[in-house]
Amino acid sequence: MSKASAKTSKSASNAAIVQAALEKLRAAGLRPTKQRIALGALLFDGRDRHVTAEALHDEVRGAGADVSLATVYNTLHQFTEAGLLREVVVNAGASHFDTNVGAHHHLYYADSGELHDVDATDVRIEGLPAVPRGAEIERVDVIVRLRRR
């Protein structure tokens, strides 16, 4: 594979991903700026990802885009409000933003910080108390904390 063709095929697949990101942004009523497209292209490529603001910032800059950390935070929160991401808190240090917005739970490797999804349709939780009056459930999170043996 020549350098040129590699570059071309990379550009081609990028173009499709960028296009998809752009459409997601429009559908969410967010202006498709250069920065939001760059971040969206990394986040909305079909994989289930769990990113930290810092990690995503490093990643987007590594990919050649010039996006400030403030914009990464702004964008992660806007995406979350738009329902394109979900915020997951597993440790006191930092929030993780999750590209899987369906009902699911997590396996958390405390030592590496890795998060893995567990589809919620397979999981039944029984014996929880009745929802207190005047309150409603926003979400139920199950976190299985794992340790390497």
Added chain:
Amino acid sequence: MSKASAKTSKSASNAAIVQAALEKLRAAGLRPTKQRIALGALLFDGRDRHVTAEALHDEVRGAGADVSLATVYNTLHQFTEAGLLREVVVNAGASHFDTNVGAHHHLYYADSGELHDVDATDVRIEGLPAVPRGAEIERVDVIVRLRRR
């Protein structure tokens, strides 16, 4: 009730709580210092409590003891390591330290920050994937996030 007798009875019940805290510390191999006893007396009075470092700091100083914030943090972590407390992370802002160290889950009121315990013996979680090889479960947390309706 006279001022004097109120003071006496308060001192008497305090003495019992202080004594219990002191024994807990010795059993855990922690030197029973003035600061650790003051914090222990607040934490180990039999109630199930969920405190933040800042809140406990305010509380212990309100009770007349002179304990620095650094010591509150040190002590909360030492108590946690000793199994006298457990750390609960429900929001990105701050850690909560839980005096209930038995197996249990939480109801979390997102708006007020309140945490309520749900005994784990009543709760069955089915359909979780097998524990990955090379890993073992350290703990399973269920957090029911509630919103006022």
Added chain:
DNA sequence: CAACAGTTTAGAATTACTCTAATGTACTGC
């Protein structure tokens, strides 16, 4: 009660994140 290990503390440092206010850019209507 001396000696030492363990503890406390003020204040500086770090980390994750938010805010401010100035500059830049995407959309709308012409």
Added chain:
DNA sequence: GCAGTACATTAGAGTAATTCTAAACTGTTG
């Protein structure tokens, strides 16, 4: 195409929670 405007980005300052440092203090042991 080209304002005009509302929205977006950003550097850098600010904040909140927590940790670190290193000097002073205290509980325990012999």
